[in-house]
Amino acid sequence: MPRIAPISEAVGHSVERHGARPSHLVQILREVQAELRCLPGPALDELARALRTPRVRVESAASFYHFFHSESHGAYEILFSDNIIDQMLGKREMMQYLCKLLWLQPGKLSEDGLVYVESTSDIGMADQGPAALVNGHVLPSLDESRLELVAGLIRDQKPLARWPRMLFEVADNVRKAGPLLGQAFEPGSALRKVLKQGAERTLAELDASNLRGRGGAGFKTAVKWASCRRAQGSEKHVVCNADEGEPGTFKDRVLLQSHADLVFEGMTLAARVIGASHGMVYLRGEYLYLLQRLEAVLARRRKDGLLGKGILGEQGFDFDIEIHLGAGAYICGEESALIESLEGKPGKPRNRPPYPDTFGYLGEPTGVNNVETFACAAKIAVHGGAWFAGMGTPASTGSKLMSVSGDVKRPGVYEYPFGVSVKQVLSDCGAGNAQAVQVGGPSGTCVSWREFDRRICFEDVPTAGAFMVFSRDRDMFEVARNFAHFFAHESCGFCTPCRVGTSLLRNHMDKLAAGKGSAYDMVQMKRLMHIMLTMSHCGLGHTAANPVVQTMEKFPDAYERRLRNLDFEPAFDLDGALQTARLITGRDDEWAHIVSKQP
Numbered sequence: 077m078p079r080i081a082p083i084s085e086a087v088g089h090s091v092e093r094h095g096a097r098p099s100h101l102v103q104i105l106r107e108v109q110a111e112l113r114c115l116p117g118p119a120l121d122e123l124a125r126a127l128r129t130p131r132v133r134v135e136s137a138a139s140f141y142h143f144f145h146s147e148s149h150g151a152y153e154i155l156f157s158d159n160i161i162d163q164m165l166g167k168r169e170m171m172q173y174l175c176k177l178l179w180l181q182p183g184k185l186s187e188d189g190l191v192y193v194e195s196t197s198d199i200g201m202a203d204q205g206p207a208a209l210v211n212g213h214v215l216p217s218l219d220e221s222r223l224e225l226v227a228g229l230i231r232d233q234k235p236l237a238r239w240p241r242m243l244f245e246v247a248d249n250v251r252k253a254g255p256l257l258g259q260a261f262e263p264g265s266a267l268r269k270v271l272k273q274g275a276e277r278t279l280a281e282l283d284a285s286n287l288r289g290r291g292g293a294g295f296k297t298a299v300k301w302a303s304c305r306r307a308q309g310s311e312k313h314v315v316c317n318a319d320e321g322e323p324g325t326f327k328d329r330v331l332l333q334s335h336a337d338l339v340f341e342g343m344t345l346a347a348r349v350i351g352a353s354h355g356m357v358y359l360r361g362e363y364l365y366l367l368q369r370l371e372a373v374l375a376r377r378r379k380d381g382l383l384g385k386g387i388l389g390e391q392g393f394d395f396d397i398e399i400h401l402g403a404g405a406y407i408c409g410e411e412s413a414l415i416e417s418l419e420g421k422p423g424k425p426r427n428r429p430p431y432p433d434t435f436g437y438l439g440e441p442t443g444v445n446n447v448e449t450f451a452c453a454a455k456i457a458v459h460g461g462a463w464f465a466g467m468g469t470p471a472s473t474g475s476k477l478m479s480v481s482g483d484v485k486r487p488g489v490y491e492y493p494f495g496v497s498v499k500q501v502l503s504d505c506g507a508g509n510a511q512a513v514q515v516g517g518p519s520g521t522c523v524s525w526r527e528f529d530r531r532i533c534f535e536d537v538p539t540a541g542a543f544m545v546f547s548r549d550r551d552m553f554e555v556a557r558n559f560a561h562f563f564a565h566e567s568c569g570f571c572t573p574c575r576v577g578t579s580l581l582r583n584h585m586d587k588l589a590a591g592k593g594s595a596y597d598m599v600q601m602k603r604l605m606h607i608m609l610t611m612s613h614c615g616l617g618h619t620a621a622n623p624v625v626q627t628m629e630k631f632p633d634a635y636e637r638r639l640r641n642l643d644f645e646p647a648f649d650l651d652g653a654l655q656t657a658r659l660i661t662g663r664d665d666e667w668a669h670i671v672s673k674q675p
């Protein structure tokens with residue numbers, strides 16, 4: 077087994093590497109945990125001292141992120157993706173099989189302290205599930221033979237670096253390419269264009285393209301960049317949102333894996349337009365496997381004069397990009413939570429306004445965009461706004477990458493002009509027997525078989541990219557229950573309507589699943605949705621009840637067959653709970669029971 081470094085050594089090295097900047101706390105915690113296998117109290121003390129920051133600040137960050145833990149998870153931590161699609165592909169059976177091979181229980185460190193197996197939220201591999209992370213690195217397409225190999229490697233205590241590479245190979249699975257994925261891009265071509273035509277003209281082309289953000293909300297990119305350009309600030313920042321935590325979404329993974337130049341070029345273009353010198357990619361922790369590859373692309377771009385000081389020989393055009401890793405918190409995809417996380421804090425959404433374009437990273441103007449938005453912007457700089465606006469619909473121009481998964485013959489990434497019908501996508505991916513598609517992930521829209529003529533665009537069914545297909549053999553109640561668990565797990569806990577609402581919603585769904593539901597629960601769930609929608613602090617709380625309420629409306633049978641009572645049914649057996657008292661008092665008469673013993 078590899079040596080565990082002493083605390084002072086692990087903390088010292090990491091703090092030094094990050095220039096003792098408290099804003100790098102999440103990165104430092106990641107590194108210290110990788111060395112120590114956990115974040116024990118004395119390590120947090122040492123960190124607070126070394127960073128000259130209050131202990132409570134270190135503690136609050138360490139306790140916020142799902143990937144951090146205060147007790148050891150051994151030399152091998154294996155986390156199975158718990159997305160509904162991974163479940164449909166056999167996640168539960170695979171996890172049980174591995175636990176059996178290794179003689180352990182999920183959520184408990186093995187007796188020899190070597191290995192820990194547990195579930196985690198979606199890891200962005202719905203096209204090649206069931207998938208898991210081992211010490212943060214993706215193991216896709218798991219089956220029994222792969223797990224037998226993994227168990228053998230663990231038993232032999234082989235370091236991860238010596239595991240067969242094929243276990244870690246992640247396919248792109250591009251099934252349909254368009255202007256983003258299918259047309260070659262010459263690194264530097266967009267930057268040469270902006271230097272030739274100037275920032276104002278580039279912004280005008282972006283405006284003419286009508287590009288809208290690909291991260292979900294669909295805000296017009298030119299408006300955001302123009303506002304950030306106007307904002308006052310001694311330093312400005314460009315942030316690429318690569319958190320991609322929405323279950324069922326994986327198109328940003330493919331862009332970063334095989335089209336990173338396009339994304340970095342879009343970021344550099346944004347820097348030129350808004351006047352930023354500092355860029356950051358917030359890469360979800362689950363995509364750790366991409367880090368080295370992305371660093372290599374950045375290094376090449378620096379060498380080629382596409383990053384650094386005096387880009388392409390232009391004096392004063394200085395811009396560089398660093399990569400920050402997340403630590404397993406879906407809420408960090410929300411842009412203000414993401415900025416908090418970049419500053420080394422718990423990822424809790426800020427009050428807005430002010431928006432990041434005027435008050436972002438360290439209180440300075442910051443342009444935040446999705447990975448795909450930056451890739452589109454680079455293409456628009458090269459080909460012009462009219463070219464882009466010529467694709468899609470008037471309010472949803474250009475193409476859209478869709479992450480297609482579930483009950484389909486050909487899961488993967490599909491690029492379509494906006495406006496494509498759900499029916500067309502289903503036909504292309506080989507979904508013969510679909511009853512519903514969850515478009516845009518759990519926070520998106522459930523489209524039933526009656527609505528397959530609807531179109532993917534901001535005017536009809538908007539999406540950040542997920543397209544999860546469920547055949548007629550699937551139970552839509554169980555799909556919604558999985559999503560309710562997801563939101564209860566991922567609520568950041570900052571505001572009461574969401575913190576309590578998501579837990580209550582999950583509990584009602586579990587009660588129904590246990591056969592103890594009543595019409596009362598259905599009414600309560602609708603009430604909760606209203607409270608969460610109107611009173612939550614951020615988008616997570618606003619949308620968390622969507623899957624339950626939408627499936628309730630579109631698939632009422634899936635709920636009604638679970639209702640035991642049309643009035644009220646308690647969640648637990650009240651009479652059974654009194655059994656201990658009956659034994660102690662020696663009474664078992666009718667009055668010692670809440671319900672009559674008579675049939």
Ligand SMILES: Cc1cc2nc3c(=O)[nH]c(=O)nc-3n(C[C@H](O)[C@H](O)[C@H](O)COP(=O)(O)O)c2cc1C
Pocket residue numbers: 288289290291292293294295317318319320321322406407408409410411412444445446447449614615616
């Ligand atoms: C709970 C929540 C999670 C989000 N996750 C992501 C994400 O993973 N990736 C992303 O680009 N945007 C995500 N967003 C949207 C961002 O807040 C923001 O709108 C986006 O990064 C802006 O980029 P765009 O204009 O290019 O879409 C999320 C929003 C919410 C409320």
Ligand code: SF4
Pocket residue numbers: 407424425566567568569570571572574575612613614615616617618
């Ligand atoms: S709505 Fe939920 S995720 Fe958003 S701030 Fe409130 S508790 Fe956090």
